[in-house]
Amino acid sequence: MKSYKNIVLPEIKLKYFKRPDINAPDFSRTNYICAKCLMIDIPTVGSVYDGYSDNPKYFCEDCAIDAYMKDYDFKTREAAASWRRRFFDVGYLFNELIIERYLQEKGIVFNQLSNEKWEQLSNMSRDIYNSLSKKKKSILESIPEQSTIEGELKKVFKKVKLM
Numbered sequence: 001m002k003s004y005k006n007i008v009l010p011e012i013k014l015k016y017f018k019r020p021d022i023n024a025p026d027f028s029r030t031n032y033i034c035a036k037c038l039m040i041d042i043p044t045v046g047s048v049y050d051g052y053s054d055n056p057k058y059f060c061e062d063c064a065i066d067a068y069m070k071d072y073d074f075k076t077r078e079a080a081a082s083w084r085r086r087f088f089d090v091g092y093l094f095n096e097l098i099i100e101r102y103l104q105e106k107g108i109v110f111n112q113l114s115n116e117k118w119e120q121l122s123n124m125s126r127d128i129y130n131s132l133s134k135k136k137k138s139i140l141e142s143i144p145e146q147s148t149i150e151g152e153l154k155k156v157f158k159k160v161k162l163m
């Protein structure tokens, strides 16, 4: 059976968010051990199970992708990784579009944005994005073309006042 989930979704291009570079000399790893492959001091936490229990289990990014691939029945790891990434990136993209609109309205460039304002806009965008239904979010995440996603996201915050 051919599933739409075998498609590899293109990576969302982000302007302001930097993906962590785990090979950078100043990158600080976690001090967790992956519950599956037992990697020590995993660079980033891929997923957490039983996060609110006394015995939370942490998984490295690679093991999290493996689990996601299995849970959602992906044919390839590449496809699974691309879909999983969308889960985070569409939210980041939403945040960036809100910041972009703010910059345009103010007539300033990104470097002129204060940390307080960045935080305020980011919190606001997170609240709005989280208020979307799960279904709506998964539809957005599954759209291949970034420009189409951007058009849809802009509709979401069209009426929001930023200043």
Ligand SMILES: [Zn+2]
Binding pocket: 034, 035, 036, 037, 038, 039, 059, 060, 061, 062, 063, 064
């Ligand atoms: Zn692992």
